[in-house]
Every structure is written in C-alpha cells, then in structure tokens.
Amino acid sequence: MHAAVLRYFDHVARHGSIRKAADALSVASSAVNRQILRLEDEMGVTLFERGRSGVRPTAAGELLLRHVRETQNEYQRTRAEIASLGGTVSGDVRIISLESMLVRFLPQVVDEMSARHPKVTFTVLAVHPSEIGEALRSGDNDFGVLFVDARHRGVDVIAEFPTSVGALMRPDHPLAGRKSLTLTECVGHPVVMLQDRWLLDAIMAMEFAGSGARLSPRVVSNSIEFMRQVIRSGLGIGFFTPIGFIDEIRRGELVHVPLVEPGLAQSRIGILVPRYRRLSPPARLMINHISERLGAFADFLAAPPRRPKRRGRT
Amino acid sequence: MHAAVLRYFDHVARHGSIRKAADALSVASSAVNRQILRLEDEMGVTLFERGRSGVRPTAAGELLLRHVRETQNEYQRTRAEIASLGGTVSGDVRIISLESMLVRFLPQVVDEMSARHPKVTFTVLAVHPSEIGEALRSGDNDFGVLFVDARHRGVDVIAEFPTSVGALMRPDHPLAGRKSLTLTECVGHPVVMLQDRWLLDAIMAMEFAGSGARLSPRVVSNSIEFMRQVIRSGLGIGFFTPIGFIDEIRRGELVHVPLVEPGLAQSRIGILVPRYRRLSPPARLMINHISERLGAFADFLAAPPRRPKRRGRT
DNA sequence: CGGTGTGCTGCTATTTCGGCATCACCCCGC
DNA sequence: GCGGGGTGATGCCGAAATAGCAGCACACCG
Missing domain, CATH: 1.10.10.10 (Winged helix-like DNA-binding domain superfamily/Winged helix DNA-binding domain)
Structure with a gap:
C-alpha cells in the first residue's frame, strides 16, 4: 500500500x-x-x-x-489489528529482553503462544543495557522484559514482579541450607561472575561493587549456559535471578538462596512499553501471557522449593 | 511521497x-x-x-x-518541521474556534501571524459545541480556542484565560455605570439573546436557564454582527465575552459590565490541543501568539483603559 | 598506478496507472 | 412496465512512472 x-x-x-x-x-x-x-x-x-x-x-x-x-510501524500494527478482526491473531511481536529471560523463560512462553496463535511471529532480541532506552524509544520494538529502572524515561511499566536475586549453588554447598544470605556472608566461598555490564543489569553491578564485599571470582564468563554447567559442577556460587534456572531448581539440582542486600531486595522485572505506543493485538496477548507466567514463577518462588508442589496455573 | x-x-x-x-x-x-x-x-x-x-x-x-x-497528518507536520529548519516557517495551521473569537480577535491574530510568516496558511473553522470533541480528536485540527470544559477528554489545556462574561450595552444605558451586575439586576431591562446552543457555550445556556432570572428577549439572532448593531442602537443588553467587541469598548461606544453570577465567573477561554498530538512549528508559534494576545486582552479588561499593566508572558 | 568503493545518469524495457466507454445493478418516478 | 439517474466493476489502450543495465566521474588506498 x-x-x-x-x-x-x-x-x-x-x-x-x-x-x-x-x-x-x-x-x-x-x-x-x-x-x-x-x-x-x-x-x-x-x-x-x-x-x-x-x-x-x-x-x-x-x-x-x-x-x-x-x-511503517503503524502500518504493521494496523494490519495486525485488521487481521485480528477475523478472529485469527497475526503479526510480528518484537521483544527486547534480559539475556536471563532468553534461556528458559521466553522460549517456553513463545512456544506456548506460537502453538495457540500459529500466525504470530516473534522477534526476541537481547539488548545491551546501554541500548535499552533507544531500543524502546525507536518504535522498532513492542515491549521489553527488563529490570525496572527508574532512570528510563518515556517508558511505562505495565506489569512488574519482584525478583529475588540470590545465590545459586548445589544442594550440598555449605550455604545451601540458609534461608537468606548477605554478600558479606559469601566472602570466602568461591563465586562465578558475569562479565561486566552484561546479563546482569548495571544496577546490580553497582550494588555488588558498592557493597564492599570482596568476592573471589573463580570463573568469569558471559555465557549463562556455561555458568549453569559450572555451578552444577560445584565450582562456586553464582548470583542470578532464579528465572533462568527454574528447571534445575524444581528438580532440586540447584538451590537459590535470596540475597537480603538492601538495594537488591527491590529488584523487579517488569514489562516495559514505550509510552504512547499503541500495541498490536498479538503484542497485547503476549504481554498478558508473560504476565501470567511471571506471576506463576513468583508464586513458585514464594513457596519453599523443598516441596515442588504446583501453585495454581497449568 | x-x-x-x-x-x-x-x-x-x-x-x-x-x-x-x-x-x-x-x-x-x-x-x-x-x-x-x-x-x-x-x-x-x-x-x-x-x-x-x-x-x-x-x-x-x-x-x-x-x-x-x-x-497524512503526520506527513504535513513533518513537512512543516523540515521547512522550519531552513528558517522560514510554513505549513497550514488548522484552528477550531468559538464564533465570538472569529469576529475580531482571530482575524487580527491571523493577520499579524500572516505578515510575520508569509508561507503559513490558516484554516479557521467555527464548530458547533457538540462537534468540538470529535473535531479535536479526529486529528484534522491543530488546536481549538474554546471555552474550557472539564467534560472534554483526551484534550490538554495548554493555556487558559479568565473571561468576564458580562452585559454589553451603550454608555448611556441606566446600568452602564455599574461595576458589576447579577442577572436578576438585569430583569426589567430589555435584552438581546443568542440562538440556543450556538455562539455561547452550553455551559452558559445552562447558567442562564438555571439562574431563575426572567429576562425579556427583545431580539434573538445567531449573528454576532447583527447583535453588534442592535446593541449599538440601544435596543437592549447583550451577554457576551468582551473579546468580539473589544474595538467598540476601546472606543467607548459600548460598555461591558462583568456578571458576578457564581457559575459564570469561572468561565475561561483556553487553547485546547488533542492529547498526544505533536504540534507543527507554525501551530506552536500561533499558539504562542494567541496566548500573548489573549493575555493582553485579559490585562486590558482587568484594568480600566487608563492604566494598562503587563502580566509576565512570552 | 590499477582496484574498489561511492553516487549519478542515458538508454531501454517493463510495469503501473489513468482515461474512456461500457456493462450490470438498483432505486425511484412516471 | 419502463426509462432515467445513480451506483460500482471491467476491457481496452495510451501515457506515465519505474526498474534494469551499462557506464561515467570521483575519491580513496595500497
């Protein structure tokens, strides 16, 4: 046209x-x-x-x-809206995300959405924290699944969920029995660290640096998959949100102990949309679905992982 | 393109x-x-x-x-913005307005703007009060110069000025010496009335009806020009904002006595823009200019002609 | 000095678009 | 019933816009 x-x-x-x-x-x-x-x-x-x-x-x-x-963006959105009039939802959903969400969470959600709405396509990109603002404002993306950061402007948080950033370790680790941990309590135990400014948000990097805790990194990498194997080998503690490791935690292969560092306790993952952006029907559906799944995870984490009993949803 | x-x-x-x-x-x-x-x-x-x-x-x-x-609207706005890069402001400014503003005020403002920016064109339309909402939301118009009405939604008031709706009469009228009037004080004096729902806003019609004042309309018309002549002939009192009669008031041919009816005292004329609409450079200039001129009128009306004072505004 | 990159430009073929006349349909009034 | 005027849809043909090809001029780099 x-x-x-x-x-x-x-x-x-x-x-x-x-x-x-x-x-x-x-x-x-x-x-x-x-x-x-x-x-x-x-x-x-x-x-x-x-x-x-x-x-x-x-x-x-x-x-x-x-x-x-x-x-062009509005045209695509309009086409998706017209197509949704006929009952079938279609169009492309463009998401920017934390890398940790790309490992387990978003693939599963995309799979479920894709099965339910076969004509919807997905573009999911991991973005460098410094590019988040531009990626959201450019209009090229529908929304982001990111750490909530008050510094973002022109962005609305339409759903957010607390994330318990914590220490990830094997069940036989000395600290595995604790209900909570501070960073200073981790001193002396070997840890595995993420590469700077990537995977974990800049907020957390600041918190780690400012806490004064001296952690001895035994392994540094920028691959979450690599980290997963390293932690399962017992080489050290990793600090992550549990979302990327939900399967291992459910199976009891790894234990996630929340950190109670004052700044970190408030970490939240949210769905961020550019302000004034009109969302296409598939984008709205996807946001609803992600919200639901994130809520389910929050419920699961609120209940003790000892008993892997199912909370609510399927 | x-x-x-x-x-x-x-x-x-x-x-x-x-x-x-x-x-x-x-x-x-x-x-x-x-x-x-x-x-x-x-x-x-x-x-x-x-x-x-x-x-x-x-x-x-x-x-x-x-x-x-x-x-199409965004294209026109973008073209105007590009043209303004070269120093010359151009484009079409689309305004919807009260009829009373079309009589003296807006023609003068358009004339001044047109002299200063020759490549700007103007589309000024009087709209029926029932169509104001649609006219603003449709995106066809840049802004409106209208009575401020809280019932309008999705509309931002970016500037507003108190208007003293009052009784308009010849200087030799018995009530011409008063500082203020109530509607009941006008009972017994012949008045000239506007046709329903037009020229004066629905708010004012309600106020007039609800005040219980029984005014005897000697002349009814929907033409402001006709009213002007009738009032100057001394046939009765008219109720208007003074803006459309500013020249006659300045020359002393007519006198404007503010009404102190509780509801009417709060009447305000504002510049209303559709929310989220990006304004073109000429539209912004025009808004600034109208604000300035409206402020000058407000000052003129606040202080008797002998002592014009300035309120800060650029 | 040639090699490679850039944007630009005649020329030609192809595709698209617009104008005209016409068809088929519907409604209304005579 | 039967034209008359209204609607949108179509076939045909010329005109206009567009794309492809080859080549030009220029600038950089080794």
Missing part, C-alpha cells in the same frame, strides 16, 4: 549506502538512487549528505526518517 | 462514493475504483460495504482509515 520510496529511504539510512541498500532490497542501485533524488526534489531539501564512503542523513533527513519509520 | 491510494482511500471514505471522490480528486472513477480494489486485495479484506447509494467503510476500513489519516 505504501510507496516503495518509504522502504528505499529507510534502507538507505540504515545501511548508510545507496548501493548496499539496493542490494538488500534486491533492486538496482540506480532505481533506489533516483527515488531518493526525486524525494529530495519533492521535499526541496537534501536528505542525505553524500560522503566518499556512503551517505548520512541530514537534519531534515532525520525528521523525515522518523516519520517514515513511524508510518 | 506517499502513494496516491492513500488520498483516494481517504476521499472515498469522506464522500461515501467512489465516483464523487474521483470527481473531487479530478481523476477517472475507474482509476479510484481499481486502486480501492487493489488495496482490498492487498489487505485480504473488504474495506467498503457496497450499498445501493455508495460505499461505507467496514470495521477493517475504519481501522485502515485511521492509519491513513494519521499518516
């Missing part, structure tokens, strides 16, 4: 090059070039600065770019 | 007929028809119900229509 020049313009801006954009679009570069020139003529201003190694949007180009991308 | 089918689709919905829309667009009806058919094929749903006497949007059509119109 929308003119091809919208896609061309968007791609050129993304690739920073007319030829690369044309390549990605599978059209001749001359076609893309002429559309851009015609567009500039229509607008009466230059939209790209021509450099020796490509093009870069001018101020006017940025403005028009915002309009073009918003139009 | 945008595909022609957007305009076609919008016009067809507005006119309720493909042929009429094609006529308004100055294209053959077959062209418009084919574009609509192609659009429906692309969407996979019927967008119009074909009736005996034209077409009517289906639910899916309404959804797409909203997207199309929003896209």
Whole structure:
C-alpha cells in the first residue's frame, strides 16, 4: 500500500549506502538512487549528505526518517489489528529482553503462544543495557522484559514482579541450607561472575561493587549456559535471578538462596512499553501471557522449593 | 511521497462514493475504483460495504482509515518541521474556534501571524459545541480556542484565560455605570439573546436557564454582527465575552459590565490541543501568539483603559 | 598506478496507472 | 412496465512512472 520510496529511504539510512541498500532490497542501485533524488526534489531539501564512503542523513533527513519509520510501524500494527478482526491473531511481536529471560523463560512462553496463535511471529532480541532506552524509544520494538529502572524515561511499566536475586549453588554447598544470605556472608566461598555490564543489569553491578564485599571470582564468563554447567559442577556460587534456572531448581539440582542486600531486595522485572505506543493485538496477548507466567514463577518462588508442589496455573 | 491510494482511500471514505471522490480528486472513477480494489486485495479484506447509494467503510476500513489519516497528518507536520529548519516557517495551521473569537480577535491574530510568516496558511473553522470533541480528536485540527470544559477528554489545556462574561450595552444605558451586575439586576431591562446552543457555550445556556432570572428577549439572532448593531442602537443588553467587541469598548461606544453570577465567573477561554498530538512549528508559534494576545486582552479588561499593566508572558 | 568503493545518469524495457466507454445493478418516478 | 439517474466493476489502450543495465566521474588506498 505504501510507496516503495518509504522502504528505499529507510534502507538507505540504515545501511548508510545507496548501493548496499539496493542490494538488500534486491533492486538496482540506480532505481533506489533516483527515488531518493526525486524525494529530495519533492521535499526541496537534501536528505542525505553524500560522503566518499556512503551517505548520512541530514537534519531534515532525520525528521523525515522518523516519520517514515513511524508510518511503517503503524502500518504493521494496523494490519495486525485488521487481521485480528477475523478472529485469527497475526503479526510480528518484537521483544527486547534480559539475556536471563532468553534461556528458559521466553522460549517456553513463545512456544506456548506460537502453538495457540500459529500466525504470530516473534522477534526476541537481547539488548545491551546501554541500548535499552533507544531500543524502546525507536518504535522498532513492542515491549521489553527488563529490570525496572527508574532512570528510563518515556517508558511505562505495565506489569512488574519482584525478583529475588540470590545465590545459586548445589544442594550440598555449605550455604545451601540458609534461608537468606548477605554478600558479606559469601566472602570466602568461591563465586562465578558475569562479565561486566552484561546479563546482569548495571544496577546490580553497582550494588555488588558498592557493597564492599570482596568476592573471589573463580570463573568469569558471559555465557549463562556455561555458568549453569559450572555451578552444577560445584565450582562456586553464582548470583542470578532464579528465572533462568527454574528447571534445575524444581528438580532440586540447584538451590537459590535470596540475597537480603538492601538495594537488591527491590529488584523487579517488569514489562516495559514505550509510552504512547499503541500495541498490536498479538503484542497485547503476549504481554498478558508473560504476565501470567511471571506471576506463576513468583508464586513458585514464594513457596519453599523443598516441596515442588504446583501453585495454581497449568 | 506517499502513494496516491492513500488520498483516494481517504476521499472515498469522506464522500461515501467512489465516483464523487474521483470527481473531487479530478481523476477517472475507474482509476479510484481499481486502486480501492487493489488495496482490498492487498489487505485480504473488504474495506467498503457496497450499498445501493455508495460505499461505507467496514470495521477493517475504519481501522485502515485511521492509519491513513494519521499518516497524512503526520506527513504535513513533518513537512512543516523540515521547512522550519531552513528558517522560514510554513505549513497550514488548522484552528477550531468559538464564533465570538472569529469576529475580531482571530482575524487580527491571523493577520499579524500572516505578515510575520508569509508561507503559513490558516484554516479557521467555527464548530458547533457538540462537534468540538470529535473535531479535536479526529486529528484534522491543530488546536481549538474554546471555552474550557472539564467534560472534554483526551484534550490538554495548554493555556487558559479568565473571561468576564458580562452585559454589553451603550454608555448611556441606566446600568452602564455599574461595576458589576447579577442577572436578576438585569430583569426589567430589555435584552438581546443568542440562538440556543450556538455562539455561547452550553455551559452558559445552562447558567442562564438555571439562574431563575426572567429576562425579556427583545431580539434573538445567531449573528454576532447583527447583535453588534442592535446593541449599538440601544435596543437592549447583550451577554457576551468582551473579546468580539473589544474595538467598540476601546472606543467607548459600548460598555461591558462583568456578571458576578457564581457559575459564570469561572468561565475561561483556553487553547485546547488533542492529547498526544505533536504540534507543527507554525501551530506552536500561533499558539504562542494567541496566548500573548489573549493575555493582553485579559490585562486590558482587568484594568480600566487608563492604566494598562503587563502580566509576565512570552 | 590499477582496484574498489561511492553516487549519478542515458538508454531501454517493463510495469503501473489513468482515461474512456461500457456493462450490470438498483432505486425511484412516471 | 419502463426509462432515467445513480451506483460500482471491467476491457481496452495510451501515457506515465519505474526498474534494469551499462557506464561515467570521483575519491580513496595500497
């Protein structure tokens, strides 16, 4: 429905090059070039600065770019809404997430949603904490499953759940019997650490650094899967939210002891949506589903993991 | 830049007929028809119900229509924003207004703005009070200069000014010397009245009706210009905000005595914008200018003509 | 100095689009 | 019943917009 020049313009801006954009679009570069020139003529201003190694949007180009991308996003959302009139929910749901949610939680939720609504597609991306703000505001994503951070602006938290960040260890670890722990109590026990600023949010990094606790990292990695194996081998304690390890905890292979550090106790995982963004029907369904599943986990964690009795939902 | 089918689709919905829309667009009806058919094929749903006497949007059509119109509005706003980068402000400012503002106030403001920014065009419409909500929410208009009414939802009041609704009369009228009046004090004096629900807002109609004051209307009309002449002839008292008669008041040809009826004292004229609407640069300028001029009038009315004082406002 | 990258531009083929005439249908008034 | 005027849909054809190909001019780099 929308003119091809919208896609061309968007791609050129993304690739920073007319030829690369044309390549990605599978059209001749001359076609893309002429559309851009015609567009500039229509607008009466230059939209790209021509450099020796490509093009870069001018101020006017940025403005028009915002309009073009918003139009494309709204078009997709409108199509999904129209399709949902016929009873079948369809469209693409775009989620940005904490890495820890990508390990167990979101795959399961996506699987369930996908079975229930076969025509819905999913795009789930892990984002670097520094890019969260831009990723939410750009309009490219529907919502995020992230740590709630008051520093985010222009973002609404439409559901949040307490997460007990805690020490993850084998059941035969000396500290495994404790009901709760402080970081200082962990001093002396070997720990496994995450790579800086990734996986765990910057808030937690600050808390760990500011607590004054001297933890001796035996293993450092940025792979949660690697960490999982390391902790199961008994090489040390890991500090995580339990969500990525829910299966091991249920099976009794790992024990999660909540930390009672004052700052960490308030950690919350929330569903964050860009303010003023209209959500597509599948996005709304997905949010409902994630909320439900997160609530179930919160219930499970509130009840002692000794007895793996099922709380409520299926 | 945008595909022609957007305009076609919008016009067809507005006119309720493909042929009429094609006529308004100055294209053959077959062209418009084919574009609509192609659009429906692309969407996979019927967008119009074909009736005996034209077409009517289906639910899916309404959804797409909203997207199309929003896209067109945002495009105009974006163009104005790009144009303002070059220093010259341009674009169309769409205002809905009280009729009383159209008589003296807005023409003057438009004239001043038009002189300062020659490339800005203006669309100023008087709207029936019952249509204010829709007119603001439809996205077709930038803002309204209207009585502030708490019943409006989804609308932000970004500036408001007290208006002293009062009795308008010749200087030689028996009541002309008063500092203030109540409606009951006007009983016995002939008055000229406005036609119901028009010009004066519904609030005021309620107030007039509920005050129990029995006023004898000698002349009833819906034309402010006609009222102006009638009052100047001394046929009676009129009840208006002074804005439409500011020239006569300044020249001493008419006197405006504020009413102290409890409900009426709180009347305010405000600049109302649809919530979440991004304003184009000329619209912002126009709002600033109107605010300034309204503030000047408020000052003029607060202090007798001999001593004009300024209240801070830019 | 050629090699590779960039954006731009004639030329030509193809696709799309618009205009005209026409058809089929429906409703209303005579 | 029967035109007349209204509607949207279609076939045909010319015009306009678009895309593809090849090539140009320029800038960088080793």
